[in-house]
Amino acid sequence: MYAKPPSNGGRTFSDSEPRPATVCETVATSVGRPYHGDPSRPCWPVRWAHGDHVRHHAADPAPERATRFGVPGDRLYAGSVQSAGCLRSWWTGFTESASFTAVVNQRQTVKLKGGFKAETLRILRQIPGLAVLPESAEADRRRDAFVGFAGGRTRVTVEIKKRANAATAWQLVHDADGGAPLLLIADETTADARRILEDHGIAVIDGLGNAHIELPGLLFHLEGRKPPRQARPARLTGKGGVVAQALLLAPQRDWQVQDLAAEADVAIGLAHRILARLEEEGIVATEGAGRNRVRRVADPTALLDLWAEETADRPTRTPAYLLAQTPRQLIRDLGDNLGGAGIEHALTGAAAGSLTAPFITAVPVAEVWVAAGAAPESLFDAAGADPVTDGQNLVFLQAKDDTPLAFRNQVDGLWVANRFRLYADLRRDPRRGREQADHLRQEVIGF
Numbered sequence: 001m002y003a004k005p006p007s008n009g010g011r012t013f014s015d016s017e018p019r020p021a022t023v024c025e026t027v028a029t030s031v032g033r034p035y036h037g038d039p040s041r042p043c044w045p046v047r048w049a050h051g052d053h054v055r056h057h058a059a060d061p062a063p064e065r066a067t068r069f070g071v072p073g074d075r076l077y078a079g080s081v082q083s084a085g086c087l088r089s090w091w092t093g094f095t096e097s098a099s100f101t102a103v104v105n106q107r108q109t110v111k112l113k114g115g116f117k118a119e120t121l122r123i124l125r126q127i128p129g130l131a132v133l134p135e136s137a138e139a140d141r142r143r144d145a146f147v148g149f150a151g152g153r154t155r156v157t158v159e160i161k162k163r164a165n166a167a168t169a170w171q172l173v174h175d176a177d178g179g180a181p182l183l184l185i186a187d188e189t190t191a192d193a194r195r196i197l198e199d200h201g202i203a204v205i206d207g208l209g210n211a212h213i214e215l216p217g218l219l220f221h222l223e224g225r226k227p228p229r230q231a232r233p234a235r236l237t238g239k240g241g242v243v244a245q246a247l248l249l250a251p252q253r254d255w256q257v258q259d260l261a262a263e264a265d266v267a268i269g270l271a272h273r274i275l276a277r278l279e280e281e282g283i284v285a286t287e288g289a290g291r292n293r294v295r296r297v298a299d300p301t302a303l304l305d306l307w308a309e310e311t312a313d314r315p316t317r318t319p320a321y322l323l324a325q326t327p328r329q330l331i332r333d334l335g336d337n338l339g340g341a342g343i344e345h346a347l348t349g350a351a352a353g354s355l356t357a358p359f360i361t362a363v364p365v366a367e368v369w370v371a372a373g374a375a376p377e378s379l380f381d382a383a384g385a386d387p388v389t390d391g392q393n394l395v396f397l398q399a400k401d402d403t404p405l406a407f408r409n410q411v412d413g414l415w416v417a418n419r420f421r422l423y424a425d426l427r428r429d430p431r432r433g434r435e436q437a438d439h440l441r442q443e444v445i446g447f
């Protein structure tokens with residue numbers, strides 16, 4: 001059952017009726033059990049939602065049973081809590097047994113006061129629940145402002161950017177001086193950039209309608225629209241991604257453009273454009289001039305996140321079945337058979353992860369990159385596998401070129417994708433792939 005607030009008559013909706021279109025803030029002063037956190041400080045759960053997008057804590061045992069309060073037309077997604085300690089451990093599922101003593105269904109406004117130019121004001125004024133109190137605009141890209149809510153206010157340092165990606169986010173993290181909280185205002189931000197900023201306590205507002213401000217006593221969060229597709233030069237995908245991987249594999253090396261192009265097997269012009277873009281992002285540092293000019297990776301963490309964010313392989317997937325008694329035998333037989341037939345390949349996904357950085361024992365499906373020009377029939381014959389439409393235990397992956405095979409290496413006599421390619425592939429695997437990617441990054445990559 002889903003209950004409306006008492007101000008709306010307290011009527012209930014059955015599970016078969018449409019749920020309220022939007023959700024307002026609810027504050028519970030008792031949930032009938034101890035709350036996570038410091039027991040000496042009052043800390044009650046607060047739940048925010050925007051539209052039908054409700055944030056649930058992973059530990060919530062039954063989010064589908066959570067009571068939801070709705071006010072049609074209300075887009076509020078902000079609330080205050082009695083203790084700043086609850087912000088990181090807030091519990092979002094209000095069970096039906098909880099005792100509610102306060103329900104707030106009126107709009108509460110977060111105020112932002114500072115000197116902003118017209119374009120920045122346009123971005124800020126489109127955010128629901130945010131009131132902008134403009135002062136005379138300043139020329140600097142970084143300035144101070146004040147965030148006010150529930151009678152209090154906090155000074156923040158504001159950084160203005162045109163666009164923010166993962167590299168930009170890491171640059172802000174490194175530049176944070178530990179003083180006033182930092183707020184980024186940008187025309188456009190990427191999902192990875194917002195995740196990095198949120199993880200490091202940096203607030204963000206963008207022109208796409210995304211907003212996240214987390215301060216003592218306040219959590220303000222909105223999810224906006226997707227950015228428009230735009231063609232951008234020197235992106236780290238395809239052969240540009242191979243350049244990035246070459247840099248990641250030797251982050252301490254001093255690179256000249258022609259050496260990098262030769263290492264990545266790309267045109268000198270492409271290598272130059274990638275380096276110029278990374279230098280602008282603050283990821284690559286430059287020394288010398290003319291023939292003596294060299295470049296070195298200054299921030300490998302940001303480079304890896306930026307490449308993983310921009311690489312966008314959409315491979316052709318060919319399922320097959322190879323008889324094997326164990327996952328280990330499947331991986332061994334697959335590698336040996338393809339190698340014996342002269343098919344260039346590189347194991348990836350959970351299969352390669354089990355060889356490079358074991359994390360889980362189950363490998364339900366072995367994925368392997370194979371040469372782009374190989375015909376499916378030749379792959380079945382080479383691997384000793386049968387084509388199937390379901391029940392597969394291996395999948396052949398083929399890109400439009402052979403860039404996924406770049407810098408492959410051998411582990412226990414089997415060809416596997418290089419550790420950065422493997423990291424990117426694991427991130428996209430819905431079967432606990434993100435966990436495996438994080439484990440690989442911590443245990444093998446190291447940054």
